[in-house]
Amino acid sequence: MSTYNGLAADSLFMPGIFRKACWRAVGGVILVMSLVSCRQxxxxxxxxxxxxxxxxxxxxxxxxxxxxxxxxxxxxxxxxxxxxxxxxxxxxxxxxxxxxxxxxxxxxxxxxxxxxQNLEGPVDSIDPSTDSLVVLGQLVVLDGLTVFDDLVDQEIDGVFDGVVDLADLKALDDANPGDYMVEISGLVDGNSVIHATRIEVEVDSGSYELTGTISSHNGALMMFDIIGQSIDYS
Known part of the structure; x- marks a missing residue:
C-alpha cells in the first residue's frame, strides 16, 4: 500500500476532483449538488x-x-x-x-x-505551534512539504518577503483582518482533516468555496449541512 507523509493511500481522498459528486458554492451560490460521497x-x-x-x-x-x-x-x-x-x-x-x-x-x-481546490475562504484561526489553521470551519494541517504561494506580496515584520509560513500568515491576517483569504489544496483523511500540500494567499474576493459530502438535506427549507457547516440556499 502506498503512503503520503505516513498516511495510507486508501485513507486519503480529494473532494472536488469530480464535481458531480460534490457540493460547490461560490459566494453562496450553489453550482453543483449531490448527496453521494466525494471519495474517489x-x-x-x-x-x-x-x-x-x-x-x-x-x-x-x-x-x-x-x-x-x-x-x-x-x-x-x-x-x-x-x-x-x-x-x-x-x-x-x-x-x-x-x-x-x-x-x-x-x-x-x-x-x-x-x-x-479543496477550500477557498477567509481564515478563522491560525496556530503556528501546531502547524494548523481553520478555514470555513475546516481544520487544515501542514508539514514540511506544504508549499506557500503568496499572491499579495505585502510587508510582513518590516520585510517584503511575502508569506512563507504560518507565522507570516498569522502576522498578515492580524494586521489586516478581513483583507485576505487562502486557497487550500491537499489530501483529506478519514476525519475530514485536510493535509495541505499547497496554500495560496489571495486578496479576499468575497467568493468562497467549500467542497464535501452533503448531509441532512431539507428540501422544504432549502438547507443542508456540509462537513459541519449549515448552508441556506433559499
Missing amino acids: QVAEGGMGGSGISQGPITGFGSVFVNGIEHFLTSATIVVNGDEAGDADLKLGMIVRVAGAVDSAAGTGDATEIEYE
Whole structure:
C-alpha cells in the first residue's frame, strides 16, 4: 500500500476532483449538488498501460506527480473547472492525471490534468505551534512539504518577503483582518482533516468555496449541512 507523509493511500481522498459528486458554492451560490460521497477510486497505470493517478505536483519541466514525469504535449488542463494552460499548474497542487504511463521509464503522456481546490475562504484561526489553521470551519494541517504561494506580496515584520509560513500568515491576517483569504489544496483523511500540500494567499474576493459530502438535506427549507457547516440556499 502506498503512503503520503505516513498516511495510507486508501485513507486519503480529494473532494472536488469530480464535481458531480460534490457540493460547490461560490459566494453562496450553489453550482453543483449531490448527496453521494466525494471519495474517489484510483486506477494506477503500469508499464505501457494507462490509468488515472492523483497526487501533488512536485516538479516541472513537464509535470512530476507521484514520481512520474508526465508530458503535456497532448494534455487538456482544467483548473477549478476552467480550461487552463501549463502556466496555471503550480507546485503542491493535488491533481488528477489521466494518460498512458511507462513505469519502468518513469514517464507518461498525459491526456488530461485536472485540479480542483479543496477550500477557498477567509481564515478563522491560525496556530503556528501546531502547524494548523481553520478555514470555513475546516481544520487544515501542514508539514514540511506544504508549499506557500503568496499572491499579495505585502510587508510582513518590516520585510517584503511575502508569506512563507504560518507565522507570516498569522502576522498578515492580524494586521489586516478581513483583507485576505487562502486557497487550500491537499489530501483529506478519514476525519475530514485536510493535509495541505499547497496554500495560496489571495486578496479576499468575497467568493468562497467549500467542497464535501452533503448531509441532512431539507428540501422544504432549502438547507443542508456540509462537513459541519449549515448552508441556506433559499
